[in-house]
């Protein structure tokens with residue numbers, strides 16, 4: 001037993017626990033308290049603590065994405081004593097929500113991670129490939145390469161091992177939508193569909209009993225109405241306190257946004273001018289939305305070009321989408337049930353081997369190429385970008401949110417000289433942004449979603465948005481009703 005532990009009593013009902021290692025102290029109180037441990041004023045690194053009675057529940061533990069400095073921040077977990085966390089609830093399987101879960105066990109977390117069954121199918125594979133990628137980056141660094149890193153960069157962080165990723169898989173506890181699970185004596189959990197991506201859940205925590213009870217709801221990422229195949233998000237029925245994402249809080253989806261028409265024009269252009277079109281794609285969500293749209297073009301005989309899908313995790317996740325097609329919008333769920341897969345089409349080719357990818361690059365034929373990651377900060381897309389960005393016969397299509405300090409943001413900003421894994425490249429390719437592709441609800445849709453809560457919350461805490469977006473969303477919400485909207489700093493504890 002180390003010196004930190006001996007300072008503490010093991011009676012969980014004690015009021016304060018002394019620790020020299022942890023700055024955030026747990027407090028036992030009847031009314032719940034919420035602390036944003038991450039994603040307070042930024043989009044990635046989601047992590048929140050709910051304290052209720054003698055229970056501590058963490059919602060999400062995501063990776064921080066962005067610059068080299070941001071990547072280094074991932075090494076330091078939120079400063080709580082993870083040994084005393086009873087359970088973790090995961091909203092959905094995007095890395096900015098789940099990317100650091102496998103780190104918890106070496107910090108003493110002994111509980112389970114609750115999520116939906118679809119999330120539980122994808123997460124083990126995602127965590128293992130993330131661990132492998134970290135190990136590979138470190139090996140490349142020691143072999144003398146510093147792709148994408150500053151000259152004076154220290155070795156890239158390895159956040160967890162494949163063994164820890166396996167441990168995470170063993171600790172998952174899937175709960176279907178709508179069922180209630182007693183997490184602790186003080187807290188009950190229910191997950192409801194969030195739209196967004198397959199298996200995404202709105203987290204309902206029923207904390208305490210009687211007059212001291214409170215319904216704490218975490219939106220996770222609220223889905224857009226415009227990203228089929230997923231169904232549009234439904235408002236919760238009731239909440240006392242709502243922790244609400246604000247990624248697109250300052251944006252309104254342009255009314256005339258028509259990504260299908262834009263994609264049809266891009267396909268026609270690619271076919272007639274022999275162009276290669278790269279789609280940097282997130283494995284879960286964006287990839288399936290593109291597949292759905294390409295399938296629609298194919299059925300309308302407007303695609304004309306092969307679609308090469310170079311994203312192993314996305315291919316796996318697409319299989320999970322197919323198995324949970326009841327989560328699609330109703331007409332697509334019926335279509336899938338009738339055996340007509342809304343994500344499949346004749347021109348779709350899976351690239352599963354390196355040799356096939358080399359052939360793709362050598363070929364001069366027009367094609368759409370989908371590859372991860374969507375932020376262009378790693379993954380198979382990097383090789384395609386290195387080849388395609390200096391080439392005027394290429395088009396790169398960006399859609400939705402781009403993280404600050406990533407190549408995707410540089411390209412979206414129209415930079416003509418960019419760094420691709422450390423190599424400076426003059427951008428000769430055509431760069432296009434698709435309007436209306438974000439998997440996140442825009443400001444107006446979020447307000448409608450909150451307004452649709454019948455038994456409305458008295459407090460709304462905004463997380464998962466840059467400060468400007470949080471402020472814009474707070475103004476929108478306050479214009480509709482006199483909600484108490486909080487934009488707390490990280491580690492600021494709010495007692496309710």
Ligand SMILES: [Zn+2]
Pocket residue numbers: 092094196221
């Ligand atoms: Zn997400």
